[in-house]
Amino acid sequence: MNAFRRACSSLGRSHSPRTATLLLTEALVGVSCVASSLEVLSSARRKAPESAILRWPLARRKLPAEAAWLTRVLDATSGARRDEFMEAARLAAAVTLLLAGRDSRARTVALAGLTVTSALRHRRYGFQSDGSEQLLFQVQLASTTARLGGKNTRITDACLWYISLQSTLAYAVAGYSKLAGAHWRSGEALPGILRTETYGSGTAFRWVSRHPRAARLASYATTAGECLFPLIFFVGNGKSAPLFLLPAGAFHLINSGAMGLGRFFWAFTSSYPALLYTAQKGTETRLPAMAAGSTFAAVLLGAGRQIARRRRVLTGRGDEKFLTTGSGNRISFRVNTTTEPKGSDRPLIVFESGFMATMEHWTWISEALDGKESTVFYDRGGYGRSRHGRGRYRTPRPLTPHTVVSDLVDLVRHTRGERRVVLVGHAMGAGIVLRAAAELEDAVAGTVLLEPPAVTAPSGGPRTPAVSPLFVGSMRAGCGDLLPRPSWAGALPEHGARLRDDQYRDARLWEAGRREADVSADLGVHETLLASAPTPLTVVAHRDADLTGYSGLRPAAPHVLDGFRPGRLLHARPAAERAAAIVSATVERVAATVSATVSTTGERVR
Structure with missing residues (x-):
């Protein structure tokens, strides 16, 4: 630190403190970039960059479809040889930054080049970027801006x-x-x-x-x-x-x-x-005090927006009904009744969402089945208008796999009347509907699994990554506005976008997700659960999904769909409508079976 201060003093004797600070900052940026580029270039000789699992061929899938121009730019700058060329150019720019004169245009060009290439590296290899790369980019960007500002001290x-x-x-x-x-x-x-x-x-x-x-x-x-x-x-x-x-x-x-x-x-x-x-x-100056005051005002504004957002979430669409289950959770659900002739004789379809998903995620499937089938969509405790906990003040209770399954069982018994049901579960919801079907027994006429997780051993599946308590706390403080809009939100219908956005930024959704992540390993799909299923199973999955364990199911092999990203079946309209048709065909098949049973025995399942 003494050497550092002596360097500042030496520069300060020939330059103003402001200029000396900027020059020393740029020198340290140059040293950092030299070390970084030499490290990358030396490692590039020992391995093929594009063979790594976290490199560009895989990372490019994360880019949104509407950013085709950015994909083309990054494609043009990707590849083993191009990587080495870019790092060599960065190394030359960093050396220029160390050797160029104080007011040299070469210094400005070198800084701009380092800033642009740092942005390209981060977008291409975002998985590998760490805190040092991100902070260094901010320093490069600010230094470049200061250089472009000329001698404007402000x-x-x-x-x-x-x-x-x-x-x-x-x-x-x-x-x-x-x-x-x-x-x-x-x-x-x-x-x-x-x-x-x-x-x-x-x-x-x-x-x-x-x-x-x-x-x-x-x-x-x-x-x-x-x-x-x-x-x-x-x-x-x-x-x-x-x-x-x-x-x-x-x-x-x-x-x-x-x-x-x-x-x-x-x-x-x-x-x-x-x-x-x-x-x-x-x-x-008063800048530190102003910064502190602005931060405090921003926190108050964020908290106010969080309260308003929560009120809109609790208002919902207005067509929800409610059920207090045996666990004490207050569940919100929607019932859509078929207008088809003899619709009352067809099974009721009950949908179970995946991890951190609400009823709004089923919009495409709901619209495809509207008027054709009787359906029930609901939110688990803590999502949307559903509440987790018991009593007037919704005292939180520990979440268990049994609680999650029993809430679905109570909802089915409350809504089905004398009809049998077809249970449809998406992602993590597949394990939930399989366990509920085992409890409901003859009341279930069929089960459809949409994008189910890989089959695991009975001892438990992989746990869903936990949601940080600090993240949940920041959401409560009103930081939901800082969340970028998820890519799937733009794929769903425009109507209902405000509610989906509010739900996604609602702190209680993330809090509920944190609870469910703790029990997700016990809600997976295993071979014993599949073998004991009381009804035929219909599986719909992406073509790249791991379907080991599902191929031998009755009555048919899994339905393999394409045209959407894994995990996004509900959000891609063509794929969702195809899945809705498969669900409807399943209902048609089991309805025919129920009619044949009734005509033979004269009894309905109760």
Whole structure:
């Protein structure tokens, strides 16, 4: 840090503090990019880049269809040879940045080139981008903007403040994320990281294993330092900034040796000149106070919007009915009655949604079956207008697989009357309807599984990735507006878009998803469950799905569809309408069986 301050002083004698800060920032950006490009180029000689599972051929599938122009640009810049050429160009730009004169146009061109290529790298290899790459891009972008602004001091100051606030946000978010993790609070996270192959170190792991108290102290110190980092602007009128940056830099330096995270050191230290400059500049302006006040106002606005959003979710479409189940959950559901002749003799179709999905996801199928079949759609506890918990104030209760299944069973018994039912489950809902069918027995005439999960052992399937409690808390605080609109939302009908958007940004949807993720492993599909199914099963899946275990089902092999992304059957209109036709055909088949049974025995299933 002393060397760092001497460099600042040396530059400051020949340049203004503002210019010296910008030059030092650019120098650190250059060093970081040199290290990054040399690392990529050296590794490219040892492996074929496009053979890696997280490389562009797979990542390009995540791009939305409407971004065809971006796909073409990225395709044109992808490939092993093009990758090496681009990294060589980045290396040349970084060296130029280190050697070019203060006001050289080459410096501006080099910065712009690094910024553009960093954006291309992130979009192509987003899975592999880490916090250092993201922060470095922000520093590059701000530095380029300052250069393009010429000698306008306001633009330069705004860019330096942007870098400072981005760096501060990075530290604070990392700290509060650790604070929300039980492993960090208990001190178990550090040994766990050091024992991994990717970020581990045998020497460091053995040391923390022998000194558990020191490991816990290091975890607590790291978390506290990151959480308190925003105080850099308020403590000591900016003169205490080195006391914040010295341990932060030492932290990155240690990580570069123990975990091989060398790029983190250079990426984060590239923001330190701006932090030193703005921390001291902040005493001359009201910007830190204004930033704090703006943050507080934004939180209040977000909370207000969250309350309004929740009210709209609880209002729904207005055609929902309600049932309080045996578990105490208050379930909202919609019933659509057929207008076809003899429709009352046909089975009732009850639909079960997948993980974190509401009734609104079934819009295409609902419209395809409207007037033709009698249907029931519902939301599980916590989704949409459904409530999770018991009593007037909906006191939360632990969610169990039995609770999820019993709610569906209660709903079927409440709505079916004397008719038999056909249960339709999508994704995780497939395991739920199979378990409900076993409890309902003869009341079920057929079961349809849409995009069911892979068949697993009876001991339990893979668990759905958990939803972070910090994420749920941020949603409650009103950060739902920061969520980008999901790609599937635009594929559904325009009517109902506002309600779907509100539901997606509703904190309780994510809270319900967090509960369900904990029990998802016990709601999978296994061979014993399939073998004991009381009725014939109809399976509809994507052509690339793992259908091992479903191929021998009666009465026919699975229906394989195309024209949609895996997991998005309900959102692609042609595929959803085809699935609706398959469901309707299943109802027709079982209705004929029921009619034949009634004409022979004169009795209905009750």
